[in-house]
Amino acid sequence: MTEHPNHPVAITGVTQERFDPSLRDLLSILWQRRGVVALTFVVVLIALLSGIANWQGDYRSVTEIGLSANVEIAERQMPAAFNTDRRIVTAQEIETAIAEIKGQKTLSTALSVMRGEGVSLTDMPVSSDLETDGISHLRNALETTRVGNAAVIEVAFVASQPETAQKALMAVIESYLWQREDRQKAAIRRQLAEAEAQFQSAQTELDGLEGDLASLQNSAGILDPDENARMLDRIYALDEQAEKLGQEVVSLRLARQSRNEAANLDDLLAIDDVASHPMVRQISAQFETTKQEFVRLDQRYGPKHPTMQGKQQELDDLHNQLAAVASNIAGQMDITLAGAEEKLRLITAQRDRWQDRMALRNTSVQGQAALVRSVAMARANVQELGQQVQALRREMAAFQGDAAILHAPTLPAATEFPAKRDLAMLAIMMALFAAVVAALLRHYFDQSIDDDFDPQAALGIPLFARIPERSWANKVASAAAHDEAAGHLAVLMRIMVQGGDAESKSDKDGQVIALGSALSGDGKSHVVHALAQKLAGLGASVMVIDADLHDPAPPNRARHDGEMTADLTDVMSGIVDLDAALAGAENGEGYRYLGARMPVPGNIATGMIDGQLPDLIKRLRTRFDHVIVDTPPILSVADGVIALGLADVRLFVLRCGHSKRRDITQALSQLRAANIVPEGIVLNGAKPRAAYGKPQAAMATEGPTS
Template sequence: MNILSELRSPEYVPPRGSLRATTQEDGDTSSVLQDYLRIASRWRWVIIGATATCLLLGIVATLLMTPLYTAKSTIEISREADQVVNFQGAEREVSAADQEFYQTQYGLLRSRTLAERVANELNLVDDQQFFEMFGGPDTPAFELTNGRYAASGRPMRERAAGQILLDNLSVDPARLSRLVEINFTSPDADFSMRVANAWAKNFIQTNLERKVQSTSYGREQLQQQLAEYKDRLDESQRQLVGYASAQEIINLPGQTEGSPDRPIVVDTLAALNQALTSATADRIAAEATFREAGGEGATGQALTNMAINNLRSQRAELAAQYSQMMVRFEPGYPAAAAIQSQIEEIDRAIDREEARVAGALEAEYRQALQREQNLEARVNELKQEYLGLRRRAIQYNIYQQEVDTNQALYDGLLQRFKEIGVAGGVGVNNVAIVDLADTPQAPSSPNLLINLAVSILGGLILGAAMAFALEQLDEGFTDPTEVKRKLGLPLLGSVPKAQEGTPKEALLDPKSELVDGYLSVYTSLGFTTEHGVPRSFAVTSTRPAEGKSTTALALATTLARARRKVILIDGDMRSPSVHQLGGVDHDRGLSNFLTGENDIDSLIFHMDDLGLTAMSAGPIPPNAAELLTGNRLSTLIERLHETYDHVVIDSPPVMGLADALLIASRVDGAIYAVEAHGTRSTHVKTALNRLLGANVRLLGCVLTKFEARKSFYGYGYEYGYGYGREDREGELA
């Protein structure tokens, strides 16, 4: 982000056409790649020097390095061993996509235990030549006694030997395969081969030992658990039987295979419940019959009784005879009376028989009712007994479940114990050696070409880092494009540094590069306002000797050559310089008018060789800023506009002074001169901040004393400034 864009006051309005006023060389912001190329071109010798230094150091280091030899052995690690017996392992199964198993194997290959085992197998723990080869640590464990290491330091030497082997070992899994390369590097080719092969063989041995140890440990643990669960099973069975005996729980086997046992009371209750149902039906039928017997002769039993029917038949006959007699005789007739007596006797017999039938029905009903009540009482007793049994069966089932659980655990452990016993005697391995290491015939390092490439790359990186660091530390303006990027001001033009003579002499030569540069500035200045070049403007800078006076003189000269009436005012009343260009004294000038003198003609002088009029700074006042605080400067500019087309003021520098702010606030705008390759951007930003704080209208920036050879765009600027000059000189010659 541009810093000045944040500091700019709200009242400030960029000059119209300022973007169009920029020259071709700072038209658009450079791309990131162009910035990098510019930095690389500017600091190319730093980058070349750093690269050359690193290259030289790489060559020297390569020649001084000890040749190292790398031996490689290859093994295959299968995720699961070939199964000789059909059983499941004690460890959890690993899915095909699970890489945890292989990462564990790679970690085991680089384990400290395996390294110390290899060191012991190769007798490296007490090998002085081995520790001298790799530079063993300087500790009491490595002190020699009678030309040998002390036995007391063996554990420490074993640890050190294992660490040395690990430091020079690399485990490289082949991508998308089960192959793993074991690489060992040392100064001795034969030693590298022996270590690589020993590492592969010892890894297989440790893998087998680990499985045997795991199986043996598993058998011991399972054996202990079997005894424990056998005791649990026996205890739970005794507890179940004791509880069943105490609570008189008798269960019958299930009716079908696999069905649970059932209590005996269930069958009894079912049978009695069925009998109760039948008794209830009988009681209901007997009760219905008994209720019907409440009316004489109304019951079906009385109607179907043979004795009663015979009596009724006899009565009917006697009644018929009695009716015939009554036709002829009186009721008192003896024969009729006898028949009547027989009828009454038969009626009494029928009543007696019907009473006997009714008594039989009542007795049958009472008997059915008593049977029903007895069965119902027994069923209720069995229900209470069953409910009590259910309550006792809850605890019984708990004991039964415990027995079943212990039995299942015991059976499972027993089966696993048998399987592990079979597995312990098989001895299969999932690691196999594919290729044993051979003695290396050529050193693996140092590699001259690789070291040179790394040195060159490191040198380029170091040089680039140094270039960027120097670029950040260098706050000067090396290219015209940096003006817009760093300051946010339009670049009116860049002016080359005068190589020979004074700036005035260069301005007198229309073919000089200085004139070409300021002509470009003049052209750009014509786009800063609606009416072209501002009628009054000041030229200032950050500090002295940046080319502001030359810029003011050159622009005034360029305007004069464009047939404009121009007056150049030396506004630097602290260190005046315009009078020297005109070869006059500064006894009279700007300070006289500011102190109250109104005769302008007596304060100016003419520079006929440049075609313009000038006003010196006048006598140096005690405090120039006090003279500029009034309205006399504005009055002077207004009066000069009556005679001159343009008023150009050579202003003092901005830093540390208030003169430039007071002068720039009285004119149409200010042009800021920045010395290329010299002025720091932070100082320029501070000065511009002061101008913007005073509501000064900045027309643009002029890059002075620019040397194209120091710029990334040097060729373009050289071409622009010198184009056609040699041809013109040849024609004039």
């Protein structure tokens, strides 16, 4: 045997094309590797869902704290640095507040509050939470950010349970606000403590002076003790009346100032003396009732309805009446204020007269006047200090800090992203991606040949035929393409018989065709019988010898197992005469078949192929136009190389999606070692191509023709 003129040195020397599939190729690859896709998708999805099932999401509770520019607090805390009547909350103050929220003192207080309420951040009992670990856990779960450029701080807390997140956030916020308010109240408490100390000292001094005065009067013998006490009681009573009238005068003056500054009816009604008047209350109640009825009718009829116009007039009349009554009552404040001031003047004058009388009665007593003045001064001091203490106490009770909770911490209804549903969707996407990647990797590293395999470029051996598989989805089209490809191969074999190779042989010798493959499963036996059927259809006498004694594959197993079919092993062993075997070798397909009924052990089969098959083929080629030999797989047993060496035409069968490049290379290497090169390649399992000509249903004319 001579080497093929186009035979390459090695298949591995061919340059590999870049792997860049199109979308259509990708879909084809996914369908071809659908088993890998399904298995990878299921395995990855189950693994991811198993992890998601044990995943515990975090709940996020959110609240907002608003900071205000409280001028009084700023002036009290920084009297030296405060120089303006108006200020804004600076970015530095907001950053300081954020740092204080996450500070050690605030978190320690919040942790104590949470322990008191039985809230634990871990699965351990509450008492087992260490102080340092608890504060660290609080700080890590706490998130504080400024909302835009506003003086608002958004505080969030993340925990594994929604109730824990809400309660922990509430504890942190309340602890911070309490400490901030307590720090701002410190100045007021300090002033109150100083005022109370001064008040006690002045009261003690007043008691001492009054005692000294009473003792002096008793020792002088001028005044009767009872009369002196009655005079003092009278003076004290007048002082008390004067104090009450003074407060009333101050209240009326403030009310008058509010009246003068009032711009509308609402400002007048904001004055207690005006709003508490019976007539004002009565008209206000009528006005509110009419207004509610007006709103209800407006929603029903609309503003242009005649009923609404009447109600509008009634509402305007009540408004004017209320304004008139409020203005009238506010105007009477001047009269009331004048009366109160006159009463205060009279009582003050009466008190002064009593004091003068008392001073006059005690002029004979040494130092009596000085004591009286001291008592008066001490009394005025006590009164002033008492008012200051009361004012500070009211300020302490009504104190409002410069920070407040804008909305309470929310109770989270769902976990933060990603939730389990989001993770499940992500798991599905990841499983799909993994399945696609696995299919592409399997396709990329798979050495199976595909429909685009070019044996001439890769192996240096020409392609003789592309045999498509029969499709169950489209039997007619696939059968037509299959028959056309097999017929093309049969015609090619007939041409080779009629060519130059036939001139060197006797005219009585037929053509010996051997089909081989690297491994089983490439469809070699299918191609053998299809080729034999087409050659028989061309009028040639065809004999098919199944030389694979290890695993025989007859075309019709039921007929071959019958008694009328001869056995190839019997013929090669001389048990059955060749003529008798050929008499029963007709298989009903137009050609004769001779093969083994039962598998033959390895050494025996190899010996029969090497010893008796050459003589049998020599005898058969004188009787038939074509002797087709179905050889065993080359890489499985050595019988295939022996059988291929006996043929005139050697065809190497490959199957798309099944034959591996490394197996092809190894099989051809073994053939080259025996100085055998196949004349052509038969690509089995290729994609079908459109058959030439029109089908019966597409003919231009139908029916009989004349």
